[in-house]
Amino acid sequence: MKSNSGVAKETPVCDTILAVESNVGDEKAMKDDAKISLRNALDTDDLYVETVGRDLCIGNLQGLEYARYRSERNHFEERLAALEEREILKDVKIASLEDRVTNLTVSLDSYHVLRNRFLSTFKRDKLGNATEADFRLISEGEGNNWAHGGDAIADALLYQKQRSYCRRDVSTYKRLYGLDPARVLEISYKPTIDAVNAHAAVVASNHKTGSTRFYEKFAEFLKTLEEKDYEEKYLEDMGNLELDLAYWAFLKCFHDEVSDNNDAEDRLPRASR
Numbered sequence: 001m002k003s004n005s006g007v008a009k010e011t012p013v014c015d016t017i018l019a020v021e022s023n024v025g026d027e028k029a030m031k032d033d034a035k036i037s038l039r040n041a042l043d044t045d046d047l048y049v050e051t052v053g054r055d056l057c058i059g060n061l062q063g064l065e066y067a068r069y070r071s072e073r074n075h076f077e078e079r080l081a082a083l084e085e086r087e088i089l090k091d092v093k094i095a096s097l098e099d100r101v102t103n104l105t106v107s108l109d110s111y112h113v114l115r116n117r118f119l120s121t122f123k124r125d126k127l128g129n130a131t132e133a134d135f136r137l138i139s140e141g142e143g144n145n146w147a148h149g150g151d152a153i154a155d156a157l158l159y160q161k162q163r164s165y166c167r168r169d170v171s172t173y174k175r176l177y178g179l180d181p182a183r184v185l186e187i188s189y190k191p192t193i194d195a196v197n198a199h200a201a202v203v204a205s206n207h208k209t210g211s212t213r214f215y216e217k218f219a220e221f222l223k224t225l226e227e228k229d230y231e232e233k234y235l236e237d238m239g240n241l242e243l244d245l246a247y248w249a250f251l252k253c254f255h256d257e258v259s260d261n262n263d264a265e266d267r268l269p270r271a272s273r
Contacts, residue, residue, distance in 0.1 A: 020060075046060065092195065118151075118204070149197065155181070211259075
């Protein structure tokens with residue numbers, strides 16, 4: 001179809017659905033019987049036009065009934081996907097904020113002590129390469145206050161050279177968060193920080209275990225992030241689709257591929273309330 005200006009316009013289309021019952025038999029017989037049944041229905045059945053969901057459809061009564069079923073199924077699947085996304089987001093936000101509420105009520109200096117202790121305890125319990133300086137940091141602090149969850153930004157600040165005590169074990173930080181601390185301090189997009197914190201929460205935990213797929217999807221997310229020059233706002237409309245897909249693939253694994261033995265005793269003492 002063309003307008004008066006001569007510019008072609010897309011012709012509107014609708015779904016045409018003709019549904020019939022046919023006999024069951026061998027493949028050739030079924031095809032022949034279906035053709036006969038469809039011809040008869042086309043000659044004898046009344047056709048109706050109906051808007052089904054977001055689609056305009058035309059068909060016989062049985063065909064429109066199928067179209068309504070298809071539309072209801074698609075609507076259900078969309079709602080289910082939206083609920084799963086909300087559930088995944090809720091889980092990763094909980095992991096990102098786990099055990100930080102109490103820690104953030106103390107002074108900034110005390111919080112830095114807690115974060116130093118978190119990194120050094122990870123080296124002692126998980127990597128097995130704690131130094132004398134790490135053991136000193138583990139023994140320092142007030143009472144039984146301990147940090148458990150990941151805090152990529154606060155921990156990255158401990159590696160800044162202008163601090164009175166500057167950590168140099170960058171490899172420890174990268175084992176937890178997958179990125180260099182200097183790089184993390186350049187990231188302002190919260191979903192990215194939530195993702196690396198979620199990874200650290202599993203890696204450092206004494207009762208959470210991530211599957212091989214969990215770690216593979218995290219590595220794929222970081223690789224895509226690097227390839228896209230650490231682009232932000234990828235979850236927004238018109239954002240980077242590859243990053244969007246990589247992010248959701250990792251978060252789905254965080255939701256589905258991490259086992260949590262709640263009955264196991266964590267070797268780290270809990271923060272005092």
